[in-house]
Amino acid sequence: MADIPPLPPDAAPSKYDRLIAKAHTSGPATTIVAHPCDETSLRGALEAGEAGLIVPILVGPDAKIRAVAGQYGLNLDGIEIIDAPHSHAAAAKAVELVREGRGELLMKGSLHTDELMKEVAASATGLRTARRISHVFVMDVPGHAETLFITDAAINIFPDLDAKRDIIQNAIDLWTGVGLGTPKVAILSAVETVTTKIPSTIEAAALCKMAERGQITGGLVEGPLAFDNAIDPEAARIKGIVSPVAGHAQILVVPDLEAGNMLAKNLTFLAHADAAGIVLGARVPIILTSRADSVRTRLASCAVATLYAAARRNAATVAAE
Template identity: 45%
Template sequence: MVKNFDDLLAKVKSGQIKKVAVAVAQDEPVLEAVKAAQEQGIAEAILVGDESAIKKVADKIGMDLTKFEILHEPNDIKAALKAVELVSKGQANMVMKGLVDTANFLRAVLNKEVGLRTGRLMSHVAVFEIKGFDRLIFLTDAAFNMYPDLKAKIDILNNAVEVAHAVGIDTPKVAPVCAVEVVNPDMPATIDASILSKMNDRGQIKGCIVDGPLALDNAISEEAAKHKKVGGPVAGKADILLLPNIDAANVMYKTLTYTSESRNGGILVGTSAPVILTSRADSFETKTYSIALAALVAQK
């Protein structure tokens, strides 16, 4: 059972090593993470971008480029497209954003000819190891889908479940988080939560246990759930927190990042291969854990 990032890294290393294609690789924090991933046996890499700029950064951080394949492409848009193409052709298992605008990177990911489209909704899954918790917490969607309707929430939920399965959680417990734990017709998120739970009961959503609506305290704290007399298989034991919109999810993501003693990584899924889309504000450690998480999903 994977309960923290040490367990997650051990699981990655026990499988077949995967390869990440880095789009516009001349980015110092990204190359530091790629270097660490290679040194720790997490993943190998193909660096796509301006070769001279890549070498300049590598010299600065003491990175031995003889251990990496470099594809020279000075044009950022073409480099992003080439990195994605490497994945779609099976020459790499995942793609990572480097020093390129997010919009241009995602255009490459969604390119009709060489992109990673599947017909499913793409969504972001963040995984947190938080001091005091005996399990990893999966948070979705803090970065990509803004105000998902019920249909989108089904895809977002299924995407998160797939990541949890890849990490090693066979039947993750999913809490559709709302402000309250009762269905209120004036609060649409509670209605969506109740429908998701009923769909799970009837086998329309598989591979997990869904129960909601649940307020956050009742989702993650058994003590709070007991005090409020909130029962069920998920109350106080949630693995996956499905937040109602990007406002709630992003605030929670950043609150955990900046105010708790925690470690995290995150990826985009719903594509034919994992997409590592980290923020420039994310730490080197977060970028490395994101590569490890993507490698596990690629192995699955």
């Protein structure tokens, strides 16, 4: 098992530690790792494998992967490597392996995110479904009791109403799939009232009506809400907002990528939050890691994806019976 940095003796288990522990009970998911050709991406995949979260299959230049492993003392014993000459070929081969049913998860290595997602989104050979592909940050914010999901801060730049419906449904499905219960979903804007001067407030109102009519299911949806009255009960009370979501939001739906990216990075750099990441809406969950991620964050990304894969696997089994 990989060594996970210990918590201080008086610290309670973090949200990530609880997710990682829960993922151990569901069994590892076979994971296709595209082009793990630097220390960070290769170590992350191998540590998640050693921790019992995934079974990695590495796709990329065989000699380069082995050279990186040798340089940094990483153990490749028992690890399957599928040779691909360069990052583009590795992305294409990784997606092909998923289409063939070789893996339940896809994991980004040291190639650029756009290079992998281009293969994922290819109309004829990719992993698209009827659902819009979107990204969820799984945030562990010190001092905040709840795990926070932020979506979409990495894939969809200026999503329209239909795309936001899918973005919300993807996040709800992930929350329920990893066993966190029924989520409280806040659709964020700058204010909590609907006004034609701020288009995101109008979209928030429409999305709430869509949830009311069953076009979005599985969560409690409220909006527009400003960030303060979405997560702080006192701020919601002062504004006179009576809602089970206001002040207690668990999924934060941002107006656009710029807002989401700034929110996630503010929490990361000012509140010292950890931000695991996963892409949804494709045939399989996709684990996106950053070279700046800590060991715990990389393992948390794998844990969330593994839990979700297990939930999908169980649902498919039930549907087939």
